[in-house]
Amino acid sequence: MAGLVGKVGAFLKSPQGRQLSQQVQRAAKDPATRKKLTDAVARFRGGGRAR
DSSP states (O other): OHHHHHHHHHHHHSHHHHHHHHHHHHHHHOHHHHHHHHHHHHHHHTOOSOO
16 A cells, blocks of 8 residues: 555656646635535535535
């Protein structure tokens, strides 16, 4: 498993990994994306829709 973690770490340090990381951070700040994520987590947990 340590090999996989090392590969992920190396990818995140690469230019493509940094670009993907920035893209994810921008998406996480978007209120619409956050709502979709909280709704999905609530459905996964069996809580219906998030409030």
